């Protein structure tokens with residue numbers, strides 16, 4: 001293979017993994033990151049202290065030889081642990097016995113990826129901010145504290161996140177399609193500290209959710225015994241909103257009213273609330289991801305809201321899929337960029353849409369009785385017909401061989417069928433008497449007649 005001189009912009013999760021893949025293919029790889037090295041000193045890796053890592057993210061990390069490290073860094077979360085208004089707790093498993101999503105530190109994972117990349121010979125240049133790109137010359141314009149520099153490369157990858165400078169440069173090109181939208185809600189990170197004896201204050205093996213319609217709190221465990229808590233709340237408006245929570249009294253009143261049981265475990269709430277910003281939740285879609293020899297990947301190409309826990313997983317899958325094209329087409333970068341760049345967005349658009357839909361599900365529906373019954377019936381169908389009815393959440397989270405686009409499409413059919421089933425009289429007491437074989441046949445009829453260019457059978 002012909003060695004290329006490759007520049008990657010952004011040493012976040014996706015840029016660091018991509019650097020490993022490209023270095024393994026024998027290329028000369030330099031990563032330019034605008035921030036200082038997060039491994040030196042107390043530098044935060046940015047938003048969301050921990051993340052949920054699932055199959056699509058795990059697969060590439062395993063492929064590049066990091067599984068043994070991951071196993072020491074994760075806390076498996078087997079399901080949603082729901083906290084209702086009365087403080088009652090219920091566990092809703094995410095999948096089958098043995099299936100879990102994994103809480104992992106963003107900074108820890110990013111450091112692991114950078115260490116691995118460096119050990120292979122990738123060169124990281126910190127405090128180098130990309131300002132502009134000349135796509136005709138494949139040239140970067142960078143600045144750091146002391147001077148500006150110009151770097152010529154064979155290929156450039158933009159993995160510089162949701163507010164990408166590389167994408168901003170592409171937006172100036174003719175026929176670049178782009179959309180960006182914000183939720184009315186923002187998020188703020190808070191903490192449930194470990195107990196005095198160093199234990200977890202609440203069950204560590206689940207993702208805790210306090211769904212309250214317009215407001216929602218979630219908590220993911222950290223290895224040292226604390227939980228990172230994320231509050232989702234409208235930025236403004238009547239009632240509870242970030243703009244209306246300013247004094248200690250207002251903040252405490254809100255938590256006492258809406259999340260009283262969580263408040264019991266949050267002794268540092270007021271300090272955390274004041275210290276951490278309310279951040280926005282953005283959705284970005286773009287096309288094409290390629291201009292000449294430059295390609296976008298990860299959040300730079302497709303940023304999504306965090307409600308399916310897939311942004312990073314999807315970005316890692318971008319690298320995994322791109323690598324398959326590299327293995328197949330070798331030195332033919334024109335074909336790699338064209339074919340990957342044309343095929344991948346269908347899947348990233350699908351998960352971006354599903355993530356928005358899951359916001360409604362998480363905040364409004366996960367606590368509702370008929371939703372729980374739907375999930376129970378779907379789980380039963382999956383037990384009876386493991387390869388003929390796979391719930392959408394499982395397709396996305398635990399079956400990386402199923403594409404996001406397929407999961408969205410089949411999920412819509414499943415939804416349509418479940419809507420009809422839920423109209424059955426006395427469904428709550430009679431659901432076990434449903435004609436499950438006919439339900440499966442109906443799904444398969446819809447899949448067969450559904451059209452589109454996506455495969456009609458589960459690719460398992």
Ligand SMILES: Cc1cc2nc3c(=O)[nH]c(=O)nc-3n(C[C@H](O)[C@H](O)[C@H](O)COP(=O)(O)OP(=O)(O)OC[C@H]3O[C@@H](n4cnc5c(N)ncnc54)[C@H](O)[C@@H]3O)c2cc1C
Pocket residue numbers: 009010011012013014015032033034035047048050051052053128129130131159160161162163164165166187230297298299300306309310311312313314315
């Ligand atoms: C609250 C929240 C919770 C989330 N939870 C999950 C989850 O549970 N599971 C999951 O899969 N995903 C989750 N995500 C999504 C996940 O954080 C992103 O999808 C992921 O970080 C994308 O990685 P990236 O490398 O593409 O971008 P980033 O992580 O944003 O990295 C981009 C990097 O580029 C650098 N950079 C930016 N501009 C420049 C420039 N001009 N020059 C040089 N460098 C630059 C930045 O400093 C940064 O280091 C969550 C997101 C949020 C906001």
